[in-house]
Amino acid sequence: MNDDRRPFQAYTARHFQWQCSDDGRVATITLNRPEKKNPLTFDSYAELRDLFLGLQRASDVRAVVITGAGGNFCSGGDVFEIIEPLTRMPAPELLRFTRMTGDLVKAIKRAPQPVIAALDGVCAGAGAMVALAADLRLGTPAARTAFLFTRVGLAGADMGACGLLPRVIGQGRAAELLFSGRAMTADEGAAWGFFNALHAPGELLAEAQAQARALADGPWFAHTMTKTMLNQEWAMGLEEIIESEAQAQAICMLTHDFKRAFDAFAAKQAPKFEGN
The missing domain is CATH 1.10.12 (Lyase 2-enoyl-coa Hydratase; Chain  A, domain 2)
Structure with a gap:
């Protein structure tokens, strides 16, 4: 029954960074386009989705940390590599895209590993949804989380936001953020239960990896x-x-x-x- 299981320690990522601890139990995904605040592209969406689906069969990885490079988590979909092409797509292609983005959230939820999001700076749009899909979220005082879909003329209902966000911070607070598109401050996120804890920027990743290690070494x-x-x-x-x-x-x-x-x-x- 274990024939389909395989190690992921040596996985080679193409559109983000992937690192594992020496024993392979703790993996760290780093979105690494810091010059643009780590936006997602069609390719990185697809690779993240496929990676988390694959982790259902991992023989080594027991906890995952996802973070961003350069003092920001993720600014959402890349304006020129995703948003601009979407304005020219017919309906069937648009639906394939929106289903793919939702599939990423489902893949994170279905992965057996606890997923910890370590958030600093900008966490917006699709980036906010990746963070919301995680099981635990750690932030810094500089973290700003925005479900800003209405700012570009879209519904706040994206990638499961209307179902997931109220369960984490409550219906009224979620409604305000999803209607307005404004950024939730780190203090608000901590008070409302979005963040499990806040840490200094220089300590954030180490704290997330330490928590992931404790989970990986647990039952x-x-x-x-x-x-x-x-x-x-x-x-x-x-x-x-x-x-x-x-x-x-x-x-x-x-x-x-x-x-x-x-x-x-x-x-x-x-x-x-x-x-x-």
């Missing part, structure tokens, strides 16, 4: 189950939620990590998890 199979339940239970009633979690927890009780944790507790030692 990884159980973490994948937690992520699955967090995503699935949005559409469930209470009866289904409780039954799904009963099944999920019973499966986790069959893992060696569960037995390791008990043995370590009985011996008054810290458990060492292997993710199985």
Whole structure:
């Protein structure tokens, strides 16, 4: 059953940077077009989507950090490489594009690895949606997050924004940001629950990677189950939620990590998890 699994430590990225820890457990994606505040292109959208889909079969990577180079996270879709061509596309091509952007969000959500977004400076448009798709978000006091689709004459409903953002910061706050397109400050993001924590710019990436390392070295199979339940239970009633979690927890009780944790507790030692 493991024939389709493969390591991703040596993955060669074409449209962003990809780095892995020595043991392959923690991967860092860096959007690296700093001269333009790291905008996405058709190619980087597609590669990110395919990478996160592939990570469902990774034999090594257990946590992912995504960040941006040069003091900014991502300014959204590149104005001249995406926005301008979109103004000339017929409807079928436009729909293929919008579905592809949504597929990136779905791929991040479906990846079993916890994904941590480390945000500094500009985080706008599609960049804000990539951050929103992550499981955890760390920022700096300089982070400015804007779902600015209405600023270019489009609906705030893009890449799942109208479904995801209210679940993170609340319906009223999400409505204001999606209608106005204004930037959410770092302090607002921290107070509203968008950010899990704020750090100094020079400490941001190290803090994100340290958190990713803690997750990667923890009960990884159980973490994948937690992520699955967090995503699935949005559409469930209470009866289904409780039954799904009963099944999920019973499966986790069959893992060696569960037995390791008990043995370590009985011996008054810290458990060492292997993710199985």
